[in-house]
Amino acid sequence: xxxxxxxxxxxxxxxxxxxxLTRDFGSVDRWRREFxxxxxxxxxxxxxxxxxxxxxxxxLINHSxxxxxxxxxxxxxILALDMYEHAYHIEYxxxxxxxxxxxxxxxxxxxxxxxxxxxxxxTNGVNCFTGDIHYGDVTPPKQATCTMLPDPYxxxxxxxxNPCTYTNTQVSAxxxxxxxxxxxxxxxxxxANVTFSxxxxxxQNGDFTIANSANATGNGVxxxxxGQNSNLxxxxxxxxxxxxxxxxxxxxxxxxLFFWDQPSTSKGSTExxxxxxxxxxxxxxxxxxxxxxxxxxxxxxxxGSIIADMILPNKGHLNLxxxxxxxxxxxxxxxxxITSNTPMLVQ
Numbered sequence: 001x002x003x004x005x006x007x008x009x010x011x012x013x014x015x016x017x018x019x020x021l022t023r024d025f026g027s028v029d030r031w032r033r034e035f036x037x038x039x040x041x042x043x044x045x046x047x048x049x050x051x052x053x054x055x056x057x058x059x060l061i062n063h064s065x066x067x068x069x070x071x072x073x074x075x076x077x078i079l080a081l082d083m084y085e086h087a088y089h090i091e092y093x094x095x096x097x098x099x100x101x102x103x104x105x106x107x108x109x110x111x112x113x114x115x116x117x118x119x120x121x122x123t124n125g126v127n128c129f130t131g132d133i134h135y136g137d138v139t140p141p142k143q144a145t146c147t148m149l150p151d152p153y154x155x156x157x158x159x160x161x162n163p164c165t166y167t168n169t170q171v172s173a174x175x176x177x178x179x180x181x182x183x184x185x186x187x188x189x190x191x192a193n194v195t196f197s198x199x200x201x202x203x204q205n206g207d208f209t210i211a212n213s214a215n216a217t218g219n220g221v222x223x224x225x226x227g228q229n230s231n232l233x234x235x236x237x238x239x240x241x242x243x244x245x246x247x248x249x250x251x252x253x254x255x256x257l258f259f260w261d262q263p264s265t266s267k268g269s270t271e272x273x274x275x276x277x278x279x280x281x282x283x284x285x286x287x288x289x290x291x292x293x294x295x296x297x298x299x300x301x302x303x304g305s306i307i308a309d310m311i312l313p314n315k316g317h318l319n320l321x322x323x324x325x326x327x328x329x330x331x332x333x334x335x336x337x338i339t340s341n342t343p344m345l346v347q
Contacts, residue, residue, distance in 0.1 A: 008108030017113040024060045039100045051079035158226040158261040188214045196221045209233040218242040226261035232271040244282030257282035
């Protein structure tokens with residue numbers, strides 16, 4: 001932990017860790033002064049200065065531990081300053097003040113934040129993934145051998161002979177959109193506030209884009225994406241809230257929010273959720289694709305699941321808060337026994 005916390009500039013903190021320090025210490029500078037004061041008070045003795053997260057209290061604390069004494073019971077240290085003589089004597093001699101200052105200038109806050117906020121908790125399932133997480137905890141423990149799920153939607157095909165209801169649709173003003181076939185894709189830009197009426201939307205041979213500061217709401221909607229150059233590009237700084245169409249008239253698509261058609265589209269592209277605040281429920285099916293969550297986007301999936309080749313939260317936040325307990329056929333299908341090697345993230 002000591003070495004993994006170094007390599008930064010000591011000052012670049014994300015909003016998440018800065019807010020946590022401000023919440024528990026009053027400000028980042030006040031935390032810094034307290035941490036340094038504890039280190040200077042330990043000069044001449046052996047021990048560690050720790051920034052520790054205490055789950056039972058839901059807060060961060062600074063404290064010291066001497067020699068080989070244990071840390072706070074139940075606490076999870078996320079930053080450690082080694083005050084044993086071997087850590088500083090060769091380079092700094094007895095000048096511990098310079099050593100402490102050098103440590104503070106080199107803290108890698110991304111690594112610290114990862115320890116504070118990274119975890120995988122499942123209250124009614126199992127955890128199975130390749131590799132391991134470097135920080136945080138996994139509950140229940142990762143399975144030694146994964147039981148893989150078959151793809152319950154592998155046989156689903158989006159109809160390709162739908163006549164175009166709309167062509168190359170671009171929206172930059174507030175409006176209500178209706179179900180139909182959007183040939184050439186659908187692009188929502190500017191500061192538009194767009195409401196999707198309930199039903200099934202076919203996005204054919206073009207991207208589904210929501211950009212700039214546009215906002216979109218769709219309760220009871222399903223988007224079937226097919227054809228070449230057809231991807232999701234949700235890069236708005238606004239908000240998007242969507243739930244799936246569950247009417248019996250939807251047939252096999254009931255409970256599906258996004259379905260990316262494998263036979264008609266090109267594998268290997270990326271579906272992007274970026275910048276904004278997005279809340280989804282239902283099944284999001286992107287087999288053959290990468291789902292990238294970037295640029296501080298906050299994506300919350302309530303009741304539902306994501307199926308994709310890879311899910312990459314890159315400076316974005318993915319929150320899975322619901323279960324797959326649902327009366328819809330699509331979500332019930334997620335409970336089938338798994339035998340294939342399709343990479344999946346399911347909540």
